[in-house]
Amino acid sequence: MPARSRSTEPLYRIKADLFKCLAHPARIQVLEVLAADGTDVSVARLLHVTGCMSSQLSQHLAVLRRAGLVTSSRSGNAVSYRLTEPLVAELLNVARAFLLAGLARDEGQIEAVRELPPLPGANPASLLDATRRART
Amino acid sequence: MPARSRSTEPLYRIKADLFKCLAHPARIQVLEVLAADGTDVSVARLLHVTGCMSSQLSQHLAVLRRAGLVTSSRSGNAVSYRLTEPLVAELLNVARAFLLAGLARDEGQIEAVRELPPLPGANPASLLDATRRART
DNA sequence: TGATGGTTTTATACTTCCATTAATCCAGGA
DNA sequence: TCCTGGATTAATGGAAGTATAAAACCATCA
Incomplete structure (x- = not known):
């Protein structure tokens, strides 16, 4: 080349x-x-x-x-x-903002699961673990 | 680890x-x-x-x-x-802005060299080439 | 059900990047 | 000048990322 x-x-x-x-x-x-x-x-x-x-x-x-x-x-x-x-600093700022937004989104999902009505035969904790594994 | x-x-x-x-x-x-x-x-x-x-x-x-x-x-x-x-789009925007800023800066340097008073025994063109090499 | 088009995954060779060590450079002080 | 401390460059073995090809998946349609 x-x-x-x-x-x-x-x-x-x-x-x-x-x-x-x-x-x-x-x-x-x-x-x-x-x-x-x-x-x-x-x-x-x-x-x-x-x-x-x-x-x-x-x-x-x-x-x-x-x-x-x-x-x-x-x-x-x-x-x-x-x-x-200075735009380099801005680049890092936006990256951080994006990562924080992602965390916030995930938190939101966890909250949503917590607020689910309990299912027979499954406890909320294991459900949370499942979602955490699925996200990987 | x-x-x-x-x-x-x-x-x-x-x-x-x-x-x-x-x-x-x-x-x-x-x-x-x-x-x-x-x-x-x-x-x-x-x-x-x-x-x-x-x-x-x-x-x-x-x-x-x-x-x-x-x-x-x-x-x-x-x-x-x-x-x-949407912050991902912003990230790309800032990256583009940074690259354009870099180009503008380089243009500015070239302009600055062009406006230098002529030196005896050196022509402007070779000076430009020199700066371009130096930047690499 | 089998066949098909569209997408994803797996496997592997290849390229690029990175950490480490040794060597070099550069300015200041004895 | 030689030496020393601080920083960069060069060389090399190993890890990570990428391209290619083959296989698997998944939904639709005949």
């Missing part, structure tokens, strides 16, 4: 690549810290927050950098990172 | 898993169609839009279903899908 130039590549591919960059817990942690702080964050701090090895973190940071999600700047011997674009 | 229950799992892991589900062009295509139409969309149509094999598409749909992103319903012999939650 001759590596189609980025501008002619269909948007859904570029989007998929973007999400691929977000598809790792350590990278999410990094972005969340950057989004929360709003300012530059040192690699040392990210290292402490994520708890992973420096080489590992560097590789994740490289992924985020290549995607244009973050920007690095070096002052003396220390390097620090920041979000290139 | 004893497979921590979903509710006790840290949010950044769940988020990463969510983005993992979005990290494939075919799945993005599917979600975009569902988001655009707003209503139920038949598998046949998705099959036509994405152009992939039915078995392949089914696997992608299974990924989206397990993540709670889409919901399926069967009427007769045909199955159709819809977004479980």
Whole structure:
């Protein structure tokens, strides 16, 4: 494959690549810290927050950098990172909202089951367990 | 690892898993169609839009279903899908906005270089090429 | 009931991603 | 200059994700 130039590549591919960059817990942690702080964050701090090895973190940071999600700047011997674009924080917010909405929906279902009239020969607890298993 | 229950799992892991589900062009295509139409969309149509094999598409749909992103319903012999939650569409919107913002920023940089005063011994075109290489 | 069209599941080879280790780079201080 | 601490890059073995093909499912219709 001759590596189609980025501008002619269909948007859904570029989007998929973007999400691929977000598809790792350590990278999410990094972005969340950057989004929360709003300012530059040192690699040392990210290292402490994520708890992973420096080489590992560097590789994740490289992924985020290549995607244009973050920007690095070096002052003396220390390097620090920041979000290139506030929309990244928004992306994380919407993702969280979606997950919370899902939880709320599930809670609602559980409530609905609780309010069912009791059936002969089946107790509510086992019914709940059944739905929980079914959701997996 | 004893497979921590979903509710006790840290949010950044769940988020990463969510983005993992979005990290494939075919799945993005599917979600975009569902988001655009707003209503139920038949598998046949998705099959036509994405152009992939039915078995392949089914696997992608299974990924989206397990993540709670889409919901399926069967009427007769045909199955159709819809977004479980409108926030998914919002997620795609923000992603697109971010990518467009990135493009705009790059355009801006190019403009800035164009407006630089000419330097002796260097022509603007090569400068542009240099910045483009540096960005990779 | 058997046959058919549409969808999903299973199995397997293949590709990509990730963690780990070692090596390299880069700036500052002795 | 050499050394040291902080960060990145390179190399590699193993895990996870994906495409392909084959089998199973499920509802409809003859």
